[in-house]
Amino acid sequence: MNSSALPNTAPMIWCRRHLLGIEGLSAQEITYLLDRAERWLDSSQEFLAAGRPLLGRTVLNFFFEESTRTRTSFEFAAKRLGAYVISAAQLGSSIAKGETLIDTATTLNAMHPDILVVRHPCSGAVGLLAEKVSCRVINAGDGRHEHPTQALLDALTIRRRKGRIAGLKIAICGDVVHSRVARSNIHLLHTLGAKLRLVGPASLLPAAMDDICCYYNMAEGIRDCDIIIMLRLQHERMRAAYVPSLREYFHFFGLDRKVLAHAHPDVLVMHPGPVNRGVEIDSVIVDDPECSLIHQQVETGVAVRMAVLDLFGDTDDAVVTL
């Protein structure tokens, strides 16, 4: 959860120390982040070259869980802003040698990084680590709990194509129970007024979520939807088999042209990646530029992460603005 506010800095909309999740953020705070990110997307090369707002700052990517796309995305973002970036992968780190999370946190803290970007396989772990450090922390994904920058980039991608979020019918499909992307998206899209529904096998949809309908049939679930967000089966977070086989899963819950026809004619399809072609989504749809937003998501991702890093470098304790 985002922790207490910083000392008073300007009439800022954002005054949180960390970005640990979307839950608890107001619509105003979310929109502020999206607007800041949009500036980086629209910016020209000159703008990028002129401002290196994180010059002299250190961004430390500490990933306790494997990741290619998110880690690379954060590295790109930080380097474009001029920061010095260190990425510590899990293997070969002290964790493999039995060091606890809290000890790792205090060790890193003693080296005084400016911003920590952390991913961890346990829900709540990044929040726990954030309590023990004096720098700012961005949650790059904690267990099944939250992945705030992913939700922000998804929302921005939608907003740029559709012009709005409020009122859109959005279906989140697949392994919701194990997905932090789903949770963050649900908080964000719900706060901004989208009409959400969850679609998937009953064993992969959560026990209770207020106001949000669950569908166990794809055709019904995505009927008339404007946006479909497909999720991957989170094998690494599953303790046992929740579906009998991948072919059964694709047959009943995969997205192909036939199923897609039930959605709104202008439907757009998204996926946080990595995509398992032929498992949750047909290759044909992934590669269709008319309806797939998957590549835009990646591009937007870098801009969103630049915006968050820039914001965290900007509203510093040492900086006093009026």
Next chain:
Amino acid sequence: MSGAPRSRSDVVFVNAHIVDPASDFNAMGSVYIRDGTIAGVAATPEPDGFPDGARRIDCDGNLLLPGAVDTQVFVGEPGLGHLESFADVGATALASGVTTIVTGPNTDPVIDNGTLVDYITRRARDTTPLRVHTMATLTRGAKGQKMSEIGLLAEAGAIAFSDGEQALGDAAILHRIMKYSTAFSALIVQPPLDPHLSRGGVMNSGAVATRLGLAGIPAFAETILLARDLRLAAATGARYHSAGIASREAVELIAQAKAEGLPVSCSVSAHHLTLNEEAIGNYRTFLKLSPPLRSEEDRQALVAGVASGVIDCIMSDHCPRDPETKRVPFEEAAFGAIGLETLLAQVLGRDNPWCHDIPLCRAVDALTQRPADIFALPNTGRLAVGVRADLVVFDPHQRWSVDLALWRSRTKNTPFEGHELNGQVCYTMVGGTIVYERI
């Protein structure tokens, strides 16, 4: 602060609100102790024939009850004494008004043979005035496969049988053990959690778990095991005790079984009567319990269950845990909280944050007579003449801070860290000797 134990002279407690469920006594009065046993309980402020030289203790209108009988307290010896030793537990329990404990079998090695039962008995006797009884395992090594030597263990002094933290999941094995144990009138104790249905779960299943992104343990993990075990109890005639129920449905199952006349009983932990899953808040690992804290609706059903007598006993489920196993992400943290030091405050304290309106006599009964009777502990949990004098004087209004700097338990994993509670022990007496006195 504890005073040094006094010599066993006569003692008389006057001006006390005496609650002794065994004799239905709930009135102001006085208690006279001589030679380590109760010599008289009178409904008069001072007993007749007040002997010279007796130490006179004015209870100021506070409660005087039999010393509490806590049926689920972890003592680490043998093998895990760094967590909590007999000396630690003794001091903690006596200062908390608990004069008898039943300790579980999950030591290292587990209590699955007579020499270990004997070890516990001697070690406790040599270390502390606290009365200590022990359970032994149902199966060798608590592995859930081969039957323990129930008869020999009972002879050595084991008062009940349980595999402790993990319920025996194989119904066929449990059936055989229950049937065999009837020859010894053994009490079979199981925690109410099906090992398969609860595997991987870290808190109650529901909206809070979904929001936090944590794997849940549904209420039916409890009720399925309990329903199964109750059917086995009916089929075999074995005496059965469900240790630490946590859900509304479990209360209903027990009520039904009792209505059928089955020899079953159950306990609930004081934490489950006073907390629900919301207390977990922002992944607070001291609230990670097994069975888990459930919803407010469940909590209220448990409270009603104690009030009606369907739930027989209240225990602390005192689980000291290495701090390093708690200072980790919630999923990885060990289960369990300590509970001795807050037990009486949680059950008998007045005007605490939770509300439970369990009638005083029933609450005291659940802490004293009933557990003593279920576990067949002689001379325990009552204030009758001739019974040894184990009792506690308790002020239900006295406010105190849960300050870990002053904490007695070796480990600090209490859900009430930083809280203020009402209800503190004034005196604890074991065998006629004052073993604790709050200065």
